[in-house]
Amino acid sequence: MAGLPDIYGASSAQTPNYARFGVEFVRGEGSRLYDGDGNEFLDLLCGIGVNSVGHCHTAVVEAVRMQTGTLMHASNLFWTRPAEDLARRLTELSFGDRVFFCNSGAEANEAAIKLARAHATAAGRPGRNVVVLEHAFHGRTMGALSATPQEAKQAPFAPLVHGFRTAPRDDAAALAAMIDDQTCAVLLEPVQGETGVHAIPDDVLLAARDGCDAVGALLIFDEVQCGLGRTGSLFAYEQTPVTPDVMTLAKALGGGLPIGAMVAAEHCSAALQPGFHGSTFGGNPVACAAACAALGIITDDATTANAARVSALLRELLAPLGRCDGRGMMIGLRPPGEFDAPGAVERLLFDHRVIANATGPHTLRLLPPLLLTEDDAREAAAAISEVVTSS
Numbered sequence: 001m002a003g004l005p006d007i008y009g010a011s012s013a014q015t016p017n018y019a020r021f022g023v024e025f026v027r028g029e030g031s032r033l034y035d036g037d038g039n040e041f042l043d044l045l046c047g048i049g050v051n052s053v054g055h056c057h058t059a060v061v062e063a064v065r066m067q068t069g070t071l072m073h074a075s076n077l078f079w080t081r082p083a084e085d086l087a088r089r090l091t092e093l094s095f096g097d098r099v100f101f102c103n104s105g106a107e108a109n110e111a112a113i114k115l116a117r118a119h120a121t122a123a124g125r126p127g128r129n130v131v132v133l134e135h136a137f138h139g140r141t142m143g144a145l146s147a148t149p150q151e152a153k154q155a156p157f158a159p160l161v162h163g164f165r166t167a168p169r170d171d172a173a174a175l176a177a178m179i180d181d182q183t184c185a186v187l188l189e190p191v192q193g194e195t196g197v198h199a200i201p202d203d204v205l206l207a208a209r210d211g212c213d214a215v216g217a218l219l220i221f222d223e224v225q226c227g228l229g230r231t232g233s234l235f236a237y238e239q240t241p242v243t244p245d246v247m248t249l250a251k252a253l254g255g256g257l258p259i260g261a262m263v264a265a266e267h268c269s270a271a272l273q274p275g276f277h278g279s280t281f282g283g284n285p286v287a288c289a290a291a292c293a294a295l296g297i298i299t300d301d302a303t304t305a306n307a308a309r310v311s312a313l314l315r316e317l318l319a320p321l322g323r324c325d326g327r328g329m330m331i332g333l334r335p336p337g338e339f340d341a342p343g344a345v346e347r348l349l350f351d352h353r354v355i356a357n358a359t360g361p362h363t364l365r366l367l368p369p370l371l372l373t374e375d376d377a378r379e380a381a382a383a384i385s386e387v388v389t390s391s
């Protein structure tokens with residue numbers, strides 16, 4: 001709009017619910033973003049884990065162009081091919097047998113929570129409660145927020161949805177004790193991403209699996225952030241000793257377009273009877289065509305090999321700076337002492353034109369593109385090293 005300053009600040013016409021940096025991006029290509037003055041930024045955050053195949057990957061752009069010129073929307077009253085192709089691909093690649101499409105991570109988790117309660121109802125079980133883990137993040141809608149036991153995020157919006165119970169995240173016995181005949185699901189991120197980066201220990205995952213099996217509850221993995229190649233396997237559950245009944249996906253799935261998915265095993269998916277759930281835009285042909293293209297790149301051997309090599313290099317370069325949590329290209333760097341992560345993020349952005357973010361007050365989070373080059377990794381590590389050692 002003419003007359004507005006470059007950076008809108010308090011004069012923005014948007015609600016003030018985001019603390020934004022004073023940068024406006026106009027273009028992206030691969031691992032780089034550009035502002036209106038042509039300044040180039042190295043993107044180690046990928047739009048918070050979304051642009052895993054890099055910005056404007058030609059295969060995704062081409063798929064979107066083709067689909068946009070053919071059919072953009074028809075509704076879920078009818079079949080469309082891109083949604084069916086994507087669902088088939090996701091079931092071939094995972095434990096899942098059926099897929100529900102929606103538009104975001106929160107919506108995918110809403111679907112999973114509803115499936116768990118419908119599944120208990122169908123089985124004639126009293127279970128209504130969903131057990132979640134401390135420090136979890138499952139989204140901002142009322143159901144997903146109720147599954148997100150963070151006081152600051154929940155408190156202003158009480159009353160929340162009933163029936164969520166919080167277990168400590170690293171205590172298998174405490175989790176086991178919390179799963180009973182009132183439980184319809186355990187919902188967890190195998191690698192937590194929003195309060196530090198933290199892989200849930202195997203014994204806790206085994207306790208969740210055993211507890212769910214014992215009472216007939218569903219084990220739901222939220223792989224919205226840690227799925228789709230982010231942690232070094234296509235899905236994070238593949239690196240754990242358990243397989244969930246349900247998995248939620250979003251973020252990287254659409255290669256930059258908004259799409260979410262709930263992937264479910266056959267034995268529970270039928271609980272979602274006709275009319276039980278839905279989404280106007282869910283399974284949108286353009287989003288699904290983009291996702292098919294993105295999935296093709298993510299599952300390409302060259303991508304997997306690059307992500308393994310470059311994430312190892314990045315971790316090696318960052319190791320002298322502090323503790324490196326997480327797996328693969330999902331990295332939490334926790335330097336010693338009272339490291340000021342938000343301050344470091346600002347200095348990386350404005351002094352080095354490197355994009356990262358803070359997850360928690362002392363942890364720097366990196367979610368780089370899976371196709372990051374070794375030179376990119378060296379450039380990133382040099383900037384981070386300077387910021388960490390001088391703060």
Ligand SMILES: *Cc1c(COP(=O)(O)O)cnc(C)c1O
Binds near residue numbers: 104106193
């Ligand atoms: C981002 C995220 C969500 C929420 O996804 P939205 O698309 O923002 O609704 C849920 N769970 C996890 C683990 C996430 O990282």
